[in-house]
Amino acid sequence: MLYFQRSAVLLSLAVLLTSLTACTNSNIGKSLEQSLAADPRLKDNPVIFGANQKPNSDRQNPNQSTQPTVQLPADFPKDIPIYPNAQIQEVSAATNSENKVTTRWLSSDPSNFIASFYRNQLPSNNWQVSQQPADDSGGTFIAKRNDLQLVVSIQPKSVTNAAPNQPQTATELLIEYQPNSTTTAQASPNPSSEITSNDNAPQPGNPQFIGPVQPEGSLTQPNGTSNTSNSTPTVTSSTQEFSDLNKAPQELQKYIQDVARLGVLSVESQATKNNSTATTNLFEPNKNITRREYARWLVAANNAMYANIPSKRIRLASANAQPAFSDVPKTDPDFSAIQGLAESGLFPSLLSGDSTQVLFRPDAPLTREQLLMSKVPLDTRQALPTASVSAVSQTWGFQDAAKIDPKALRAILADFQNGEQSNIRRVYGYTTLFQPKKPVTRAEAAAALWYFGTQGEGISATEALKLTQSQAQQ
Incomplete structure (x- = not known):
């Protein structure tokens, strides 16, 4: 019985298909085709079966904006950068x-x-x-x-x-x-005591303060009136802030800021500054430092660190001293510092028995080995050890130890013995190439001057500044 029913169904389907084929081009066939075709409106308005359908009044207008309702203030400064994807x-x-x-x-x-x-x-x-x-x-x-x-x-x-x-x-x-x-x-309850030349300059104690500490009483008297006495010289750099320290290597920025707060990183000699009305707040950290500039910084930093220990200060040369270098006459604006370093033996010269050091070459770039030769003796304060190329190569592991000037080998070996307070470790980090003849940048020189002394017996720029501020308050 089931067999006959299935045969009848198949026969009916065959008759239907034959009829459709025969009337494909007829009006009846076209009408049947249109009745079975998909609704074209579904193409533009797809329907997901099983989803909750909202009335037309609740559906979002496709032209409606999806931007947030919060708007920027009308006076929002156009100079402020706005992150694009925020x-x-x-x-x-x-x-x-x-x-x-x-x-x-x-x-x-x-x-x-x-x-x-x-x-x-x-x-x-x-x-x-x-x-x-x-x-x-x-x-x-x-x-x-x-x-x-x-x-x-x-x-x-x-x-x-x-x-x-x-x-x-x-x-x-x-x-x-x-x-x-x-x-x-708002920050200053007494407007009469503000520094009108730079109202927003960071003050001592603020990590962003850059410049020497202004002596007590140099700006205001105890009664709040301005001190116009000529007994306290005006220091231009006290209100000057270097605006490009962010261009220095990130590892050295902290050292530079601390040393700058001592006011020893002058970008020009005092004599040149007095003869010029132009001032600058650019430190140019990645610029090569000259031997002249480094001599000035070295003397100023050492004497600022040991302000209360006269025996450790470097004496500036008098104007009547016989020049140690033929290219640094008495009229040179940095004569007192360069001559003082020569007389102390920190710069090799005729005074130290080196007949080859007739010229100082003040405007030549300072090299890495020259930096160590003058800085390390101020750390150890004693005779430097005997050194050789093999000793430096074994301790530091420098592949280019043979390229180092023999006079600098002793300072470089002594610097290794200073452990974590080593100038090379602080300035250059880990390296197997010393590159002794490579010029030193301003940032590197400032980082080297951040600490004077050996491990456990030294002083940093941070500690020196705290001591100076404490004494000024007392």
Whole structure:
């Protein structure tokens, strides 16, 4: 019975197909084809079966914008760089008590992308960066431009509901800005005691302060009136801030800042400065330092470190001294420092019995081996050890030890014995190539001057500055 039913079904299908084939080109066939065709409206409005369908009134207009409703303030400074892939989330408008605007942003990009963006964009847009993160994992940038103070905070955030194979973190970005004048007025309860030449210069004790400590009473008297006495000379660099220290190698920036706060990194001699009205706040950390500049810095740094120990200070030469070098006459602006180093034996000359050192070549670049020859004796304060090429090669592992001047081998070996306070380790890190004839940069020279002495018996620029400030307060 079942067999006959199945045969009847197959026969009916065959008759139907034959009929359809016969009427393909007929009106009946076309009507049947249109009735069985898919609805063309589904192409533009697909329907997912099983999904909850909303009334037409609740459906989103395809032309409707999906931008966030939070908008930037109308007076948002156009000079502030905005990270391209960040969306604004919140704006805290300025209040009467604090003229500061805070904007909060969110980005799906990692924090190192955003930190790298601001590390490049701020200096290139003429912002003076006074603080920046030590690495790109997050942190705070503080910068100023004209009368605008800017703070950019970058903070990674965890995303607990991230989908599989999607980033598990987001980055929150806070951009705060306010005029410098407002900040200064609020910070200083006594406007009459402000330094009008640079209201926003960081003060001693602030990690961003750069420049020598101004002696007590040189700016204001105890009664709050200005001191106009000529007994205290005006130090221009006390209110000067180097604006390009962020260009120095990151490992050396801390050393440079500490030494600069002692006021010993003058970019020009005092005599030249007195004859010129132009001033500069550029340190140019990656520029090669000349032998003249290094002599000036070396004397100033040593004497600042040992301000209370006269026996360890380098004596400046008198104007009547017979020049040790034929190319550094008495009229040279740095004669007193260069001549003083020659008379102390820190620079080889005719005075030390070296008949080949007739010229000092003050404007020639300082080399690495020359740096060590003059700095290490001020660390050890004793006779340097006997050294050879093999001894330096075995201790330091320098592949180019044979290229080092024999006179510099003793200083380099003694520097190795100074352990973690070694100048080479502090300035150049780990290296198997010393490159003795390579010029020294300003940043490297400043880092070498950060510490004087041996392990356990020395002083750093940080400690010297604290001592100077303590004595000034007393």
